[in-house]
Amino acid sequence: MxxxxxxxxxxxxxxxxxxxxxxxxxxxxxxxxxxxxxxxxxxxxxxxxxxxxxxxxxxxxxxxxxxxxxxxxxxxxxxxxxxxxxxxxxxxxxxxxxxxxPSGATAADAIALVRSGLVARGALEAATPSAGESIAVTAAASGVGHIAVQLAKALGANVIGAVSSSSKADFVKGLGADAVCTYDEGPPAPVDAVLEGVGGEQVGRSIKWLAPCGRLVFYGSGGGSINAFDLLDGNRSAVGFQVARVAREQPERYAAWRDDLWRGYFARTLVPxxxxxxxxxxxxxxxxxxxxxxxxxxxxxxx
Missing domain, CATH: 3.90.180.10 (Medium-chain alcohol dehydrogenases, catalytic domain)
Structure with a gap:
């Protein structure tokens, strides 16, 4: 082979x-x-x-x-x-x-949906969103990000997709995002939560996008650092999310998330x-x- x-x-x-x-x-x-x-x-x-x-x-x-x-x-x-x-x-x-x-799904769709979707679902849940809140999703055109945009929109959030290039704007809007910005531009107004998957210097930028009492969830592999004063200013918070820990320690929750992803896939409310x-x-x-x-x-x- x-x-x-x-x-x-x-x-x-x-x-x-x-x-x-x-x-x-x-x-x-x-x-x-x-x-x-x-x-x-x-x-x-x-x-x-x-x-x-x-x-x-x-x-x-x-x-x-x-x-x-x-x-x-x-x-x-x-x-x-x-x-x-x-x-x-x-x-x-x-x-x-x-x-x-499940029968009726392709191998490529399964690859695009399951693992990336589990990361997106877990990161979104860690952000504890409420309907009507604003959520910025960085790397919004990525494997995880494009699922996170759809999941956040399904919860009733006002979703801002953040991308590296404006050339991705039409793609992200087609996923349901209410607005799209580049990392240099930032969201048009402070947001209640950021799902941060880019890392590096973008972590510091993303913290500053938050409204008072806003929450950042970091799930990426790109590292980065946070200025503690940026959390203190406005009572902001930051948390890390790793899906592997949920898989190991909460397998029933992990399986329930996966079942939800497949339900969305067959209902065509979630498109990998x-x-x-x-x-x-x-x-x-x-x-x-x-x-x-x-x-x-x-x-x-x-x-």
């Missing part, structure tokens, strides 16, 4: 022919139809001085199940997180991180957007598109 491998020199990748893996006792072996490329995973490569596994969200058909696996069968379409060698024609999923894809689909051999190009923040929706690899 074909598998993409990180060479350990910056983001340099290669593609190899390797043996097909086998499912362990608690694992599923799947024939991969789609792989979700994530910015945190790409950023890890830049910081590494040795080869790293190419982890990611995968979706595909079950080929083999481990002896201790229940609830799945050969031929099922599943999605989940693969922590090693996700960029491949076949991949292994731990049972705990796998979930069924796939930006581009790249073949495995163009994984490096997919990485560059994310790093340039040129995407509108989810970037996907298709073995």
């Amino acid at each position: 074909k598998r993409v491998r990180h060479l350990g020199v910056g983001r340099e990748l290669t593609i190899d022919d390797v043996a097909t893996p086998r499912a362990g006792a608690t694992q599923l072996l799947i024939s991969v139809e789609a792989v979700g490329v994530t910015l945190p995973a790409v950023r890890r490569l830049d910081a590494s001085t040795e080869p790293l596994p190419l982890a990611g969200e995968v979706c595909g058909t079950v080929l083999e199940i481990g002896s201790e696996v229940t609830g799945f069968g050969v031929g099922d379409l599943v999605t989940g997180l693969c922590f090693a060698d996700a960029y491949a024609e076949q991949a292994v999923l731990e049972r705990a991180f796998a979930s069924a894809v 957007m796939v930006d581009r689909v790249y073949p495995l051999g163009e994984a490096a190009a997919a990485h560059e598109r994310l790093l340039a923040r040129a995407n509108r929706g989810k970037v996907v690899l298709a073995p």
Whole structure:
């Protein structure tokens, strides 16, 4: 089978022919139809001085199940997180991180909806929004951001999509945003909450966008720092959100969020957007598109 491998020199990748893996006792072996490329995973490569596994969200058909696996069968379409060698024609999923894809959904839509949607749903819930409040979503055209815009609008919020370039304005407005701004411009008025997924210097900007008693939820991988006085001024607050902790410690809540996402998908009130689909051999190009923040929706690899 074909598998993409990180060479350990910056983001340099290669593609190899390797043996097909086998499912362990608690694992599923799947024939991969789609792989979700994530910015945190790409950023890890830049910081590494040795080869790293190419982890990611995968979706595909079950080929083999481990002896201790229940609830799945050969031929099922599943999605989940693969922590090693996700960029491949076949991949292994731990049972705990796998979930069924309902009949009628495509693999690419599952990749664009489930993991990004769970992050968006959790970050939005952490912001404790009320109907009629204003919410700014940074990286509003990203894999997570474009879902967050739709979810916030469905709650009755006044949604401002913040983007790196005004060229993304039509895309974000098409998701339901009431207004769109660039990071330099900022929202037209102070907002009650910010879902912050950019990081770096944008974190400081986003804090200053908040109205008195406003809340910022940081869920991204880009780092950044906050001036404590900016919180004190106006009784603002900031909180971090990590979906992996919910998955580990509150699996029933995690599953309920996932079920809600699928209900929205089939009701067409929530539309996952796939930006581009790249073949495995163009994984490096997919990485560059994310790093340039040129995407509108989810970037996907298709073995």
